Amino acid sequence: MTRLTHIDAEGAAHMVDVGGKAVTSRRAVATGHIAVAAEALAAIRDGAAKKGDVLAVARIAGIMAAKRTAELIPLCHPLPLTRVTLDLTIDAGGITATALTATDGKTGVEMEALTAVSVALLTVYDMAKAIDRAMVISGIRLLEKAGGASGDWRA
Numbered sequence: 001m002t003r004l005t006h007i008d009a010e011g012a013a014h015m016v017d018v019g020g021k022a023v024t025s026r027r028a029v030a031t032g033h034i035a036v037a038a039e040a041l042a043a044i045r046d047g048a049a050k051k052g053d054v055l056a057v058a059r060i061a062g063i064m065a066a067k068r069t070a071e072l073i074p075l076c077h078p079l080p081l082t083r084v085t086l087d088l089t090i091d092a093g094g095i096t097a098t099a100l101t102a103t104d105g106k107t108g109v110e111m112e113a114l115t116a117v118s119v120a121l122l123t124v125y126d127m128a129k130a131i132d133r134a135m136v137i138s139g140i141r142l143l144e145k146a147g148g149a150s151g152d153w154r155a
Contacts, residue, residue, distance in 0.1 A: 026147035027083075027102045030113035032140035034121045035094040040132035044124070045090055051127040055088045058097070058127070062086040062120030066101055066112040076111050079103050086116055088124075094135075097121050098143075110145050 036044065044054045051057075063084045070078035083102035088095055099116035101109040121137045128135065144154045 023104055023106055024147045025102070025104050026108050026145070027100065028108060028110040028113040028145045029098065029100050029143045030110070030117045030141065031096060031098045031143055032117040032121050033094055033096045033138055034124050035136045035138070036124070036128065037132040037134065040128045040135070041090065041094065043131055044095070044128060049127055050130060054124055054127045055095075058088055058120040058123040059086045061123040062097065062099060062116040065119035066099065066116035069112045069115045072115060073111055077107050079105055079107070079109060079112065081109065081112060084112070084116060086120055088120065095121075095124055097124075108145055108148050110142050114140060114142060 040049075043049045047053055063086055065072070066084045066086075067081060070076045081101060081103050083100065085100045087098045089098070097117045097120045099113045099120070101112040101116065103109050117140055118137075121140070125135050125137065142153075142155065144152070146152045
């Protein structure tokens, strides 16, 4: 069984020491979806939401969240991100968020990508809740990661 890296020999939580690890290029992609009623989706698509441009604000919120992941997730290392992109795609039933994060560092950027997607979708909810309080956020997951000692991975 694989040992949890954030738990020490005595069972206490701790921040993993990455000091001896090599700096490598690392990248992660995450995604998630928010189901939105047709009326709210039309308002978002047409730029008619009362709070403003939902997709633009959600994109900025997701990028900002990626940069602050270590402040939100206990034991996460602060990382010097070299790239964060966040795409929001409208489909028939809602909006899909896809984030890409990258760094040259000693630990991966999966949490930053997942945080970007989560906060972007929460922002969509916040900005459109006056029209649709029944929105459902789901499917937040890592799609791929690259770099580091464990190598590349794809869902």
